[in-house]
Amino acid sequence: MSAPQYLVILGMLVNVSFALAAHGTARTGRNNARDNLVAVAALAACLWWGGFFG
Numbered sequence: 001m002s003a004p005q006y007l008v009i010l011g012m013l014v015n016v017s018f019a020l021a022a023h024g025t026a027r028t029g030r031n032n033a034r035d036n037l038v039a040v041a042a043l044a045a046c047l048w049w050g051g052f053f054g
């Protein structure tokens with residue numbers, strides 16, 4: 001793997017970290033870390049399938 005792959009992984013980790021920190025707090029609905037984890041997993045699966053991670 002090279003820099004782009006590491007940057008995407010870092011971005012995903014930051015995204016999930018913020019979602020976990022905000023889990024359950026109020027907004028228009030409620031923050032839900034599970035929804036964010038599912039979205040990140042789907043993005044990672046699509047990138048993997050497309051050959052982004054080698």
